[in-house]
């Protein structure tokens with residue numbers, strides 16, 4: 001949830017640490033683990049990645065970026081707009097690097113939400129899906145479809161098109177039983 005509108009100063013390091021805590025609070029790490037094990041990692045062929053060790057240059061750009069699966073997680077948690085608003089205040093976001101200054105003036109405070117089971121449930125569904133599929137192609141294509149569709153939902157606001165896009169989204173994730181159950185458990189409404 002976004003709170004307050006008073007100006008405060010955050011360090012670049014704080015923003016990155018905060019972003020990681022927020023992602024972990026929703027259990028995004030569970031999803032990334034499955035994705036990496038199955039060759040879908042967004043870090044693939046990045047010069048800052050050391051195999052078996054991880055990222056050597058964590059930055060505001062990669063921390064704020066959400067792939068289709070993480071976008072789905074934030075959308076269903078009702079936190080996607082807040083996430084975008086928060087990172088929209090951070091200057092210098094680029095591709096796999098940032099130009100974010102050491103100190104940043106921020107206005108929005110964004111609380112860490114603890115719903116790790118939500119990400120864990122989605123990760124479990126993705127694991128089941130991958131065990132049924134003959135390769136990881138559908139997994140990668142689905143991430144991209146979710147990415148575009150959720151952008152369209154956000155853009156459509158309350159128009160008739162939004163209902164259509166939401167129906168399409170719910171169709172795409174109809175087999176994600178653990179995730180749908182977790183949405184109910186957390187009473188997220190899950191449009």
Ligand code: SF4
Nearest residue numbers: 031032035041042067
């Ligand atoms: S593509 Fe998404 S799920 Fe996969 S590693 Fe990157 S952020 Fe995690």
Ligand code: SF4
Nearest residue numbers: 043046048049055062
């Ligand atoms: S800089 Fe970004 S893409 Fe590269 S390894 Fe780090 S997190 Fe992954």
